[in-house]
Every structure is written in C-alpha cells, then in structure tokens.
Amino acid sequence: MRRPRPVFVAALVLCSLACDGPAAPDAGGTDAGGTDAGAIDAGAPTRAWIRDEAGGVLILRGTNVEGASKWTEGFLPPSYQTVDDFRPLVDELGFSAVRFLVFWEAVEPERGVYDDAYLAEVRARVEAAGAAGLYVIVDMHQDVFGAGFGGDGAPRWACDEALYASFTPPDEWFQGYFEPEVAECFDRLWTDPTTRAAYAAAWARVARAVAGAEGLIAYELMNEPFWGTATVRTFERSIAPVAYAEWLDAIRAEDPAPYVMMGPASAANIGLSSFLVPPDRERLIYGPHLYPPSLERGLGWTGSADDVLDLADVILDDALRMGLPVVVGETGARRDVDGALTFLDQAYDAFDARMLGATQWEGGRGGEGSYDIFELDGTPSSVGRAIARPYPTRVAGEPRGWSWDGAELALAWTEDGSASGETIVALPAVAFPSGADASLADGGEVRIEGTRAYVPSIGGDRSLTIRAR
Numbered sequence: 220m221r222r223p224r225p226v227f228v229a230a231l232v233l234c235s236l237a238c239d240g241p242a243a244p245d246a247g248g249t250d251a252g253g254t255d256a257g258a259i260d261a262g263a264p265t266r267a268w269i270r271d272e273a274g275g276v277l278i279l280r281g282t283n284v285e286g287a288s289k290w291t292e293g294f295l296p297p298s299y300q301t302v303d304d305f306r307p308l309v310d311e312l313g314f315s316a317v318r319f320l321v322f323w324e325a326v327e328p329e330r331g332v333y334d335d336a337y338l339a340e341v342r343a344r345v346e347a348a349g350a351a352g353l354y355v356i357v358d359m360h361q362d363v364f365g366a367g368f369g370g371d372g373a374p375r376w377a378c379d380e381a382l383y384a385s386f387t388p389p390d391e392w393f394q395g396y397f398e399p400e401v402a403e404c405f406d407r408l409w410t411d412p413t414t415r416a417a418y419a420a421a422w423a424r425v426a427r428a429v430a431g432a433e434g435l436i437a438y439e440l441m442n443e444p445f446w447g448t449a450t451v452r453t454f455e456r457s458i459a460p461v462a463y464a465e466w467l468d469a470i471r472a473e474d475p476a477p478y479v480m481m482g483p484a485s486a487a488n489i490g491l492s493s494f495l496v497p498p499d500r501e502r503l504i505y506g507p508h509l510y511p512p513s514l515e516r517g518l519g520w521t522g523s524a525d526d527v528l529d530l531a532d533v534i535l536d537d538a539l540r541m542g543l544p545v546v547v548g549e550t551g552a553r554r555d556v557d558g559a560l561t562f563l564d565q566a567y568d569a570f571d572a573r574m575l576g577a578t579q580w581e582g583g584r585g586g587e588g589s590y591d592i593f594e595l596d597g598t599p600s601s602v603g604r605a606i607a608r609p610y611p612t613r614v615a616g617e618p619r620g621w622s623w624d625g626a627e628l629a630l631a632w633t634e635d636g637s638a639s640g641e642t643i644v645a646l647p648a649v650a651f652p653s654g655a656d657a658s659l660a661d662g663g664e665v666r667i668e669g670t671r672a673y674v675p676s677i678g679g680d681r682s683l684t685i686r687a688r
Contacts, residue, residue, distance in 0.1 A: 267544045268618075269436070269478065269504060269576070274638030276614040278574070279354055279436070279546050280645070281314035282582035282592055284344075289362070289371045294325035295340055298583055298593075305351035308582070310670045312592065312603055313647025315612040316354040316436070318548060318578040319345060323359060324366055324374040326421045333421075338428035349434020356480060356578070357429060358439040358548070359422065363395040364404045370395070372442075377414060378404035396445050405447035409458050418462075419469035430474035437478035437504055439548065440466050443485035451484045455494040459484070464498035480504040482548060483537070490530045493537045505538045506548040511562065520558030524565045531569035544576075551580035551590045554602050563605040571610060574618050579606055599649055607649035609685060615642045615676045623650075628685040634678045644672040644685060653688040660684075 268276040285296040296319075299305055308314040325337050345355045361372025367383040369392070375383070382400040395401050407414045422438070429435055440463055446454035459481075467479045481503065483493035488508045497503055509530060514520050538545035550566055552559035570577050579602075585591035592603035599607065609628040610621060616634035632642060646655050648670055657665040657672050660682040666673045672685060 265542065266539065267542055269544045269546070270638070271613065273640045274615075275640055275642075276611075276616070276618055276638070277315070277354065277436070277576075278611055278614070278618075279316035279356070279576035279578065280570075280610060280612070281308065281316035281318070281353065281578045282312075283358075283549060283578055283580050284317045284319050284348070285583040286320075286581040286590075287583050288320045288322070289360075293340070294322045294337065295344065296320070296582075299344060300347070302347045302350045305348045305353055307593075307597070307599075309352045311599055311648050312607040313609065313645035313650065313670065314353065315645060316356065316546075316576070316578060317348050317582065318356045318358050318439070319348070320358050320360040320442075321425060323361070323372055323377070323418065323421050326424060327417070328374055330374075330376045330417070333424050335428075338424065341425070342429045342432055345429050345432045345435060349432060353434055354436040355432070355434045356437045356439050356546070356548075357425065357435065358442055358480075359425070360442040362442075363392065364401050364408075364445075367404075368395055368398075368401055373404070373408070377417065378407060401445075402447045405445050406449075409447060409449075409454075409462050415462055415465060419466045422466050423469045423473050426470045426473035430476075435477055437480045438470050438474075439480040439482070439506055441482065442548075443488065443508060444482055446484045446486075451486050452494045455484055456496050460496050460498050464500065467498060467500055478502045478504050480506040480546065480548070482506045482508070487537075490533055492533050495537070495541065497541050497543060503543050505541055505543040505545045507534050507537065507545070508549040509534065509547055509566070510550065514552045514556055514559060514562060517553070517556050519556055520552070520562040522558075522562070522565070524568060527562070527565040528569045528572060531566075531573045531575060535573045535575065546576035546578065548578055549580040550577055551602070553588055553590055554600065555588045560601055560605045563602065567606055567608060568622075571608075571622055572620075574620065604649050607647040609644055609646055609650060609655075611642060612645050612671075613641070613643040614638070615640050615674075616681075619680075626687050628683075630683045630685075631681065633680050634676050636678070639676065641676065642674040642681070642683075644674075644683070646670045646672055646685065651687050655685050655687055657683065657685045 271277055284299050288294050288296045291297050321341055327333050348355050363370030365373030367375045368386055369388055382403055386400040389395055449458055463481050483495045487493045488510050489512050552562050581590050583591040584593045584595050586595060592600055594600050608623045611630055614632050615638045616632050619631040621630040659665055663677055664675055
C-alpha cells in the first residue's frame, strides 16, 4: 500500500508518551562503548565537517531515492535505474547527493537467506548515481517496524507471528508505533542479542555488496529509529549506542572507508533536542529529520523564517554537542498544503545560514498531494524548483558562510591548508536558466562548466559572488 512519508504528526503525543524534558548535556552516560554526554560538551564546541580524501569539505544536498521503492516489486527505485536517470538531479536541481533506500526484508527475506540479486541491483544503481556525479548515503529504511504490521523494513521472521496476529491497525498508520505489539518488536531489535546480530549480519551483506562503489559516502544505520517501551532519554543514551556500535562494527568489517550516519529517536523529527550519545567510533554523521507537525497534518504553515532558523539551530546544537558533522536526512512538505513552498524556502535559507547538508523527501514523480521533486512527465515540480539553489558542494578549506537571495549567491571561505583541489559550487539550471556570472573579491580565476563553478585554491580568505543572468 502506498504510504505517506514516515513521520509522527502527533507532536504532543510524542512528548506525553516518551519525552522527559529538554536534553541536558551535563548528565547521562552510556554502557554502550559510547562517550559520556558531559564529556562531549567539555570545552567549546568545534564544527565537524564531512571531508573527501583530499580534505575538502563536502556539503551534501539532495533527495531520497525513492519512496516508491516501498511498494514496488523488488524494492528498487522505479525512477532511478541508469546514469541518465540520475543526471537531472545534478544538472536541473543542483544536487550533490542522494539517500538511497534499502530494506532488511529485501536483503534477507528468509532468515539466513540473502538475496544476492537484489544486492547486485542496489550496487548497480549506487554506481549509476556515482557516475552521474552524486554522493550516495545507503539508508536501511523502516516504517512501523516492517511488513508484519503493514509497514516496511524488517522481514516478518524478525519478530513473533503472534504479535502480528494480535495487532489491530489504528486509524492513522503512524499511530501503529504506539501499539504494544510494535513496541515489543522494537524492544527485541534493540535489546535481544540474536535479533540485533541478525540486523548486523544483514548490514554486513549490504556493505560487502556495495563496498568500493563509485560515489558511496556513507551508510545510515536505520531510518527514524523508534524507542519501543523505553523513554527517549534512556533509548538515546543507553540503548541505541549499544546497537549502533554493533551494527557499525559489522559494516566496517566489510567496508571500513565510508562514514556511518545515525539518527536520533524519531521524536526529534518535530524539532526536539536529542539526548543521543554516539558510539566511540570515528567518521560518524548525525542524521536527524525535520518535519513541522502542522505541515504533516495538512493544517498549513504560517511560521516565520526565524521559527525555521530556530529549528535548524536545535539540529546544529545537537551536532556540536556530539562533535559530529550533520546532514538532515529528511525534510519536506506536500505541495498541496498551504504554506508548503514558503516553508521549503525558509528551510533552505536556514540550512544555508547554518551550513547544513540535507536530503529532501522525496525524489519521485507525482502530482498534487505529493512531496515529489518531479512532475509525472519528469519536469521539476514546484517542490523541486523551491529547493533548487546554488551552494558550495565542495570547499577547499573552511566554509565561513553563504546565502542566496534568488538572484545572487554570496560565498565566503578560508583556504587554510586543510584541503587541496578546487572549491566547487552548484549552479542548478532551475535557478540559472540563462546562465551565471561569477567574480572573486581577490580577482582570482572562476571557471564555469555546465552547472558547476570551479575555483582553484590559492590560499587565504576568499569571497565569491555568483549572479543569475
């Protein structure tokens, strides 16, 4: 069954059931091989960045590929099969990354039986995205645990058939998370060693299949983790770090190079601060989601730019506390909801102001009532046009900030010796239909090739202005 994107719209229910106050960075700790939250906050926070092999800072902007994978036979994105399918994301919309959905039930449909044909198709499509010029985050996706509850993600064998049999679907699909049967299955996944090890083994098979694929930048451990019967605080500080460390180690035994991305409890989707304590491992990315409840409930958006900036600050503050780079793994709005496009414009203004990466939900083709960035005929939708804007995809040094006013991009950075190579700026065709003019304050060289601008490194503080013709 086709489902809306995965998010909890009952914001007050989330807090009344599971939240216990704002995150307090001076308390807690973990028995999971993670770092104590107080230790993370010691001293002034420093900004962490995703970097390539040459030290360049990467800003990952893009979309999820794709929601239709959930209900398509084979669990593969129908709109994205070849290099040519991915190229409009780069050229038309200026994206640098995709979040590619995979599913445990597709990887291991029967216990101990792995679908190598599915994994080969996943690798082929990851490589197609890489060949188109995109970085790829491979996301192990779930909604309401799995197929046994009418969702997606975990195979039926991953929990007790008696729990599936006693489950009564609620009126709203997302409310299924709060049914006791679903919570018990999540508890087993998080705390039962056998179930947790099975998920780790599935991840190992995924990593083995796609290791070394062009463009692969990160593995994401789980989409929108649900906390079961624990409180959010206990889950994020003591339960999730144990599982995250185990799954991360299983991945890196097969493929040690990419980053590993991890999300907070899905309560953070609505703008709550996180308690998450990351495992004591290197090359991690913090991957929260952002969905204002009024938009998800179809009530519209009347918030201000400052309201959205406050939400972005919560995300950045959590990342700073943990000392991790951050990519907002999902945000979006249905285009038929009042104020949706205003929210998207404000959100990406805020992401620019706080120098955040983001992958929008979602990259499919749809009509009114969808989140899709393309129309059914493949042209950019109003959602796609709202989020297509210039930004630095790679910085040869330390970014200092950028902004876009709809006609002009202003970008500043410092070439401090931490990276070699060029600074690269996306110039999406949607934002620059007649081309662009670029200039550097120091009079240096700017080279525009197609939908990218390139600035060779010379050292020092740099300022670039790009104007639409």
